[in-house]
Amino acid sequence: MKPMKKREKQSNAFLVAASATVLGLLAGAILMASIGSNPFTGFWYLFRGGLMNIERIGNTLATATTLMLVGLSVAFAYKTGLFNIGASGQMLIGGLCATLVAHKVFLPRPLFLVVLIGAALLGGALWGIIPGFLKAKFNVHEVVASIMMNWIAYWSIYYFIPAYLKGPSLETESASIAVSQSMRSPWLTKLFNGSYMNLAFFVAIAAVLIIKFILDKTTLGFGLKAVGSNRFCAEYAGIKVNRNVIISMMIAGGLAGLAGLSFYTGYSRNMQIGVMPAQGFDGIAVSLLGGNTPLGVLISSLFFGILQSGKGFMNAMTSVPPEIADTIIAVIIYFTATSVLFKRFWDAVLKRQMNKAKRKAEMPETAQKKEDQ
Amino acid sequence: MKKLTVVLCIFLLLGTVAFAQGSAEGAAKKSNLRVGMVTDAGTIDDKSFNQGTWEGILRASKDYGLDVKYLKPAGTTEADYLKEIGNLVDAGYNFVICPGFKFETALFEAQDKYPNVKFVILDGEPHSADYSVFRIEKNVVAVYWAEHESGFLAGFAAALQIKEGDFGFVGGMEIPAVQKFNWGFQQGVKYANANFGTKIVMKQENNLYQGSFDNVSAGQQIAASMYDRGVDVIFAAAGGVGVGVINEAKNRASSGKNVWVIGVDVDQYPEGVMPNGKSIILTSAMKYLDRASYDMIEAELNGTYPAGQILHLDATNDGVGIPVQNPNLSKSVTDEVAKVYAKLKSGEIKVAAAGDGLFK
Numbered sequence: 001m002k003p004m005k006k007r008e009k010q011s012n013a014f015l016v017a018a019s020a021t022v023l024g025l026l027a028g029a030i031l032m033a034s035i036g037s038n039p040f041t042g043f044w045y046l047f048r049g050g051l052m053n054i055e056r057i058g059n060t061l062a063t064a065t066t067l068m069l070v071g072l073s074v075a076f077a078y079k080t081g082l083f084n085i086g087a088s089g090q091m092l093i094g095g096l097c098a099t100l101v102a103h104k105v106f107l108p109r110p111l112f113l114v115v116l117i118g119a120a121l122l123g124g125a126l127w128g129i130i131p132g133f134l135k136a137k138f139n140v141h142e143v144v145a146s147i148m149m150n151w152i153a154y155w156s157i158y159y160f161i162p163a164y165l166k167g168p169s170l171e172t173e174s175a176s177i178a179v180s181q182s183m184r185s186p187w188l189t190k191l192f193n194g195s196y197m198n199l200a201f202f203v204a205i206a207a208v209l210i211i212k213f214i215l216d217k218t219t220l221g222f223g224l225k226a227v228g229s230n231r232f233c234a235e236y237a238g239i240k241v242n243r244n245v246i247i248s249m250m251i252a253g254g255l256a257g258l259a260g261l262s263f264y265t266g267y268s269r270n271m272q273i274g275v276m277p278a279q280g281f282d283g284i285a286v287s288l289l290g291g292n293t294p295l296g297v298l299i300s301s302l303f304f305g306i307l308q309s310g311k312g313f314m315n316a317m318t319s320v321p322p323e324i325a326d327t328i329i330a331v332i333i334y335f336t337a338t339s340v341l342f343k344r345f346w347d348a349v350l351k352r353q354m355n356k357a358k359r360k361a362e363m364p365e366t367a368q369k370k371e372d373q
Numbered sequence: 374m375k376k377l378t379v380v381l382c383i384f385l386l387l388g389t390v391a392f393a394q395g396s397a398e399g400a401a402k403k404s405n406l407r408v409g410m411v412t413d414a415g416t417i418d419d420k421s422f423n424q425g426t427w428e429g430i431l432r433a434s435k436d437y438g439l440d441v442k443y444l445k446p447a448g449t450t451e452a453d454y455l456k457e458i459g460n461l462v463d464a465g466y467n468f469v470i471c472p473g474f475k476f477e478t479a480l481f482e483a484q485d486k487y488p489n490v491k492f493v494i495l496d497g498e499p500h501s502a503d504y505s506v507f508r509i510e511k512n513v514v515a516v517y518w519a520e521h522e523s524g525f526l527a528g529f530a531a532a533l534q535i536k537e538g539d540f541g542f543v544g545g546m547e548i549p550a551v552q553k554f555n556w557g558f559q560q561g562v563k564y565a566n567a568n569f570g571t572k573i574v575m576k577q578e579n580n581l582y583q584g585s586f587d588n589v590s591a592g593q594q595i596a597a598s599m600y601d602r603g604v605d606v607i608f609a610a611a612g613g614v615g616v617g618v619i620n621e622a623k624n625r626a627s628s629g630k631n632v633w634v635i636g637v638d639v640d641q642y643p644e645g646v647m648p649n650g651k652s653i654i655l656t657s658a659m660k661y662l663d664r665a666s667y668d669m670i671e672a673e674l675n676g677t678y679p680a681g682q683i684l685h686l687d688a689t690n691d692g693v694g695i696p697v698q699n700p701n702l703s704k705s706v707t708d709e710v711a712k713v714y715a716k717l718k719s720g721e722i723k724v725a726a727a728g729d730g731l732f733k
Contacts, residue, residue: 176502316464
């Protein structure tokens with residue numbers, strides 16, 4: 001009886017995500033149709049743009065990498081009942097630390113990569129631990145604190161880049177990082193035919209597995225989840241709630257910092273001032289669609305990667321203006337984030353069906369009773 | 374269950390509507406030249422680089438029946454630019470125009486990656502990210518403007534109109550294109566002072582670069598302090614920062630102060646219009662972006678695409694100047710400007726593209 005129940009639950013999560021995705025695509029299709037272009041060809045080009053050849057697949061994976069790490073960050077904090085909306089700021093600081101290392105530290109490649117990844121992890125963790133600490137000690141809501149941290153990061157970058165990492169001609173962006181000092185790797189670039197695919201993808205996959213392990217197999221993970229399900233109950237059971245809140249935000253921050261690593265030293269190879277990375281917010285949708293689980297995030301980030309990197313090609317092949325294309329993608333993203341509604345919907349449907357079955361089972365009895373009378 | 378059916382029916386209906394719309398694309402095309410453009414930072418209606426270039430492309434498309442398209446990158450990094458160039462190429466666009474020096478490094482890679490596609494870069498030339506290698510292939514044309522001549526004309530015209538007063542300059546980033554505007558502007562004012570007896574003062578403190586092209590509020594603050602110091606006319610060669618300058622000037626002019634702004638790149642007169650219908654834009658130092666994109670497309674169609682060349686557009690080929698219509702300049706001033714423009718054309722007047730003996 002028990003394993004049966006478990007399977008039912010899992011299919012439920014998948015059903016929820018799938019129906020949210022379908023609704024998202026439908027909403028996008030309606031928008032496309034309303035501006036007079038054919039949604040079928042539109043979607044055809046959208047997916048071809050993301051997957052048409054090996055280079056585009058590489059770009060899709062590189063785009064998905066950042067989203068995967070941010071999604072993981074949001075999902076992880078969510079497990080502890082925290083809402084990490086500060087991923088953008090954590091990305092910026094993680095990226096800044098990584099960029100600093102890329103420009104100033106020269107070591108043999110394997111050691112260098114470790115230092116580079118470590119720097120991003122630490123930078124992001126630092127930016128995550130502050131809201132976590134404020135939440136634990138003073139009960140400052142983490143949403144407020146981490147939004148503030150976003151802006152502190154934003155303006156720190158504004159000062160820091162021109163002051164210490166200025167490019168040769170542009171004040172508004174850091175000097176470009178040499179390929180040998182970045183997350184890009186010649187063999188990967190070659191393998192994917194000159195795409196932006198970089199080593200951060202493997203970091204992201206490793207992060208997914210590690211986070212899954214922490215959540216499912218360790219005491220730490222159990223404690224974090226317990227705090228997330230009911231912090232009072234957890235406290236009563238002797239789990240240190242405050243400590244877990246801080247640890248959760250720290251790890252979530254570190255993951256977002258890695259997203260910064262993948263974006264600023266892998267994808268773009270420089271940092272620009274005055275840009276709040278949108279991935280920090282898209283990651284929330286990735287996490288929601290993925291049911292806030294590591295593997296779910298992995299799959300949903302790939303889906304979002306296709307959307308983001310196929311957009312331009314759809315744009316070039318159809319008469320959809322670029323601004324509308326952005327809107328279509330945004331509509332799909334935010335409709336897919338409504339998966340919570342679908343959970344309720346499917347729960348209701350399943351419940352009704354179960355009730356029906358129950359009634360049917362009861363029916364013969366009552367019928368017999370009637371006959372008796 | 375009934376509700377669900379209704380919802381499904383609605384979706385089905387919308388789906389059929391969507392299908393019925395079909396594709397109304399693919400009208401008859403005269404040429405197989407397909408022109409694409411990737412926008413720089415900002416939107417297509419930025420009243421500056423993107424818009425100017427796109428207007429030229431649209432004009433060419435109307436005249437020659439071309440297929441045209443612009444794409445807007447997600448960000449302004451080299452990777453973003455390359456991605457959109459790749460999208461245009463994969464979609465069959467074989468002539469790609471990139472407005473702005475930020476495309477320099479992206480084109481450095483694209484020129485090798487897409488040898489069968491022709492590129493035009495405005496205001497820059499392809500080079501490697503660390504500026505160690507400058508190389509332009511046969512499928513690229515780089516276009517520069519003589520901003521100093523444009524600034525010269527605008528400075529001269531403004532000096533002649535105002536006759537006596539204090540001029541200031543606000544730049545965006547301190548890059549060659551902006552510096553040349555500044556230097557030419559100062560030379561133009563000096564020329565008027567020397568030859569036409571105007572008494573225009575310029576001071577070092579009223580000549581500065583804000584450091585970005587998008588900080589509107591900083592532009593407004595700088596303009597406010599300059600106007601407070603008694604400056605009458607500010608030449609704003611600063612993109613979005615210039616918008617701040619224009620806003621401040623509008624505020625002051627609305628409350629009865631007599632202040633002016635000189636616009637940049639395109640005719641910014643409409644930007645400076647106040648509720649009373651007057652504009653605070655005295656004139657604009659223009660680069661004819663639309664002409665450049667139009668001319669390059671036309672050259673390609675005529676088989677005279679200047680492959681691998683770096684072009685410099687100036688007064689001799691009508692690449693720079695001030696607007697044809699200047700409602701805020703008197704007739705006598707525009708006549709004098711026309712004379713000076715002719716002299717620039719003939720080479721009688723030479724404007725230095727260097728800042729020797731000038732501010733910055």
